[in-house]
Amino acid sequence: MEYQNFRNHLSKTLGVPTDSLEVCSTFYEAKAVKKNEIILSEGEISDSTFFVEKGLLRMYSIDKAGKEHVIQFAPENWIISDTTSQLLNEKSRFYIEAIEESTIVVTKEGFFENLAKVYPDVAEKNQRLMFNHIKNLQNRVNSLISTTAEERYLEFLKKYPSLMLRVPQWMVASYLGITPESLSRVRKELANKKFII
Amino acid sequence: MEYQNFRNHLSKTLGVPTDSLEVCSTFYEAKAVKKNEIILSEGEISDSTFFVEKGLLRMYSIDKAGKEHVIQFAPENWIISDTTSQLLNEKSRFYIEAIEESTIVVTKEGFFENLAKVYPDVAEKNQRLMFNHIKNLQNRVNSLISTTAEERYLEFLKKYPSLMLRVPQWMVASYLGITPESLSRVRKELANKKFII
Numbered sequence: 001m002e003y004q005n006f007r008n009h010l011s012k013t014l015g016v017p018t019d020s021l022e023v024c025s026t027f028y029e030a031k032a033v034k035k036n037e038i039i040l041s042e043g044e045i046s047d048s049t050f051f052v053e054k055g056l057l058r059m060y061s062i063d064k065a066g067k068e069h070v071i072q073f074a075p076e077n078w079i080i081s082d083t084t085s086q087l088l089n090e091k092s093r094f095y096i097e098a099i100e101e102s103t104i105v106v107t108k109e110g111f112f113e114n115l116a117k118v119y120p121d122v123a124e125k126n127q128r129l130m131f132n133h134i135k136n137l138q139n140r141v142n143s144l145i146s147t148t149a150e151e152r153y154l155e156f157l158k159k160y161p162s163l164m165l166r167v168p169q170w171m172v173a174s175y176l177g178i179t180p181e182s183l184s185r186v187r188k189e190l191a192n193k194k195f196i197i
Numbered sequence: 198m199e200y201q202n203f204r205n206h207l208s209k210t211l212g213v214p215t216d217s218l219e220v221c222s223t224f225y226e227a228k229a230v231k232k233n234e235i236i237l238s239e240g241e242i243s244d245s246t247f248f249v250e251k252g253l254l255r256m257y258s259i260d261k262a263g264k265e266h267v268i269q270f271a272p273e274n275w276i277i278s279d280t281t282s283q284l285l286n287e288k289s290r291f292y293i294e295a296i297e298e299s300t301i302v303v304t305k306e307g308f309f310e311n312l313a314k315v316y317p318d319v320a321e322k323n324q325r326l327m328f329n330h331i332k333n334l335q336n337r338v339n340s341l342i343s344t345t346a347e348e349r350y351l352e353f354l355k356k357y358p359s360l361m362l363r364v365p366q367w368m369v370a371s372y373l374g375i376t377p378e379s380l381s382r383v384r385k386e387l388a389n390k391k392f393i394i
Contacts, residue, residue, distance in 0.1 A: 032292040059340050069343035071335075084335050093339070130327075131284040137334035138268075138281050142258050142290070144341040145374035146266035151362035 053103020
């Protein structure tokens with residue numbers, strides 16, 4: 001069956017049978033994305049959510065000096081979108097780009113509403129996903145103001161296992177809100193403590 | 198009329214007439230809070246939202262070393278709550294404390310649902326408030342990883358005018374995710390540039 005990860009995700013998080021996607025087939029489409037391809041740019045209004053069937057994406061902002069800042073990574077089975085643009089119908093402040101050649105499933109506005117017509121639990125479960133999104137953002141704010149570079153790096157390894165091997169170090173440093181030099185120092189110190197990274 | 202700020206807030210953000218609070222009078226109560234009084238502690242589950250009628254509150258976390266980290270300030274007309282504990286029914290990781298003697302209006306679970314029975318627009322408008330909450334969190338993450346200490350301090354002054362006069366400098370530094378020494382340096386540099394602070 002195609003898009004097995006996507007179907008499993010819907011089944012696991014929304015309780016929707018894996019063969020039920022036909023009821024909202026006009027509200028999603030799979031898409032092949034090339035490495036470095038940008039699927040959302042600053043200034044665009046997006047009503048799409050991107051599920052990563054295969055590959056790796058990132059969301060980032062670009063500051064006035066032209067420097068990139070990574071907000072989120074999304075490897076297989078993760079969802080990535082600019083929720084603010086989507087929910088408030090505002091121009092995005094962010095970019096979403098493929099770090100690797102990827103296959104994504106793009107869900108459009110109406111997707112969940114149509115699933116909910118057939119599976120009434122979907123509305124509540126989808127809302128719970130939004131609450132978890134708030135929780136993740138709240139935790140990220142707390143982590144950025146309260147933890148050391150080392151603690152933040154260890155959190156990153158736990159949240160994104162094996163991503164360190166797939167992502168350039170400067171992007172990880174950017175995600176952590178530290179300089180690449182600080183990240184190198186943290187990794188060296190952890191290696192000295194015999195911590196396996 | 199009592200709690201005028203709260204009534205104006207409901208009228209402005211939810212389109213509810215200022216004299217309409219009777220329909221959900223069992224779901225809110227005003228409360229006087231002393232300076233330094235804690236109204237939410239880590240480990241508690243909270244179903245309350247706190248509207249600041251008068252005074253000043255803050256939400257913060259305490260790390261393993263016992264150090265406090267300020268997530269949010271809430272002066273008059275602001276709302277403060279641990280949305281994660283509230284929405285997901287989880288134990289809070291945060292504290293909410295009054296920095297000044299305050300009057301707050303505590304709304305309990307069911308408040309908005311009951312208003313929505315009489316004023317159907319409330320549900321959608323309340324959801325929009327949640328979307329704005331997501332936007333604020335997203336902006337705060339982006340700001341913490343992408344801006345300099347000076348830029349972040351200028352954002353703070355814009356977001357919370359006059360708060361600098363009411364809050365100890367170490368709390369502001371904590372909110373900005375920088376050391377008190379960095380904040381002093383930033384303020385000195387801005388003063389040298391004749392920036393009025």
